[in-house]
Amino acid sequence: MSRSSTLISWTLCVHPKGWVYFYNPSLKVVTDQDIRHSQSLAIIEDISSQCPLSELTEHMEIHIYMTKKNTSSDGFSSLLNLAVNHIHCVASYDLNEIKGDNSHLLDPKLCRSLNRCRRLYWNYLWNHPVHVATPARALEDVSDALTWFYTDNLISGIKSSVPFSKTECEELSRVVAELALPRNDKSIAKTTFLAWLLREICSYRDAEHWGQYTQKESAIVRERKKPIHAMLPPSPLILFLTNVIVNVIFFGIPHTYQTHVKATSEFRGRLSSVQKTWHDYVERLAREYSEFLLIVRHL
Known part of the structure; x- marks a missing residue:
């Protein structure tokens, strides 16, 4: 078979x-390697012949990833061929894990495996969105996740650990x-956007x-994840003298500021929340200082 007929x-x-x-629909193979070069085409075809392509069912494919390797005779090595199942929106480096119905992944012990397979799939689709239609479940899954993120922002406020703020959820929901x-x-841009968003959602769920x-x-796991700041207590004499100075000379103001700074600096899952809290605190300090100067002038 000629090279031109193979490329068709x-x-x-x-x-x-x-x-x-x-993408080769007959082989059900996807590659990022430039097969317009004869050497790359020959290598991809050789690797494809070694893949269990006959075991692929409808709406499944193999992504062949290649990397340069100086120790191999041809200069390339195939690493971690990814099996993809577009029906169930899962992908894995183990073909048996995603063949046919993936209901076995719903076992509570394997729930993390399902989330991992979903993340691999959406990451794959983000990089390869052109040759397939947007999965039917993509919009539904995104809408459901954004609705919960928005709800958690309303319920938990700055303590919310979801990846998007209330404003971001509103904006993303409009786009969806x-x-x-x-x-x-x-x-195609729709597929890319939804795949990116679902990949981030899966990453968040894996972390949680x-x-x-x-x-x-x-609740126990979350409590264990909170940082513990162990500090050696000062000696009673130093503590007494410090309290006298702070409470008598400075009217206890440093204690108040220390409490505010500690609460403001606490990270509860999202940097934007910390930034907003600090912004509000700085504005409050500026306002209180202005009021203090106004009082001093009238004394």
């Missing part, structure tokens, strides 16, 4: 960012609602041990 079976796909990758319109049904603990167990 491959489809060149252009990512919204501008890079290209290649726009993407749900019929005119965006075939949008999503689906692994009961409510009580989760």
Whole structure:
């Protein structure tokens, strides 16, 4: 078979960012290697022949990742071929883990595996969104997650640890609602955006041990994650003298400021919350200092 006839079976796909990758629908293989070069094409075909492609069902494919390796005879090595299942929106480096129905991953002991497979899938789709349609569950999963993030912001306030603030949830929800319109049904950018968002959601859930603990167990785990600041207490004499100076000379003001700074500096899961708290605290200090100067002038 000639090289030109072989290339016909491959489809060149252009990512919204501008890079290209290649998809072979008959082999069900995707690669980032530039198969327009004969050497790369030969290597990909050789690796494909060694993959269990016959075990792939409909809507499944293999992503062949290659890296340069000086020790190999051809200068390349195939590492961690990723198996992808577009029906269940999962991906894994173990084909058996995602073949057919993935209901076994719903076992509580394997819930983290399901989240990992989902994250691998959305990360894969973010990088390779052109040759497949947007999964049907993408919009539903994103909307559900954003609704909860928004709710948690309302309930927990600055103590919320969700990855997006209330304002960000509102903005993202508007974008998602726009993407749900019929005119965006075939949008590649839509697939890319939803895949990126779902990847971040899966990363957050993995960090929060999503689906692994009961409510009580989760509370215990969260309590253990809080930092413990162990400080040696000062001697009684130094503590007494310090309190006398602070309370008598400075009217206890340093104690108040110390409490405010400690509360303001506490990290509860999102940097934007810390930034907002510090901004409010600085404004409060400026206002109190202005009022203090005004009182001094009238004395």
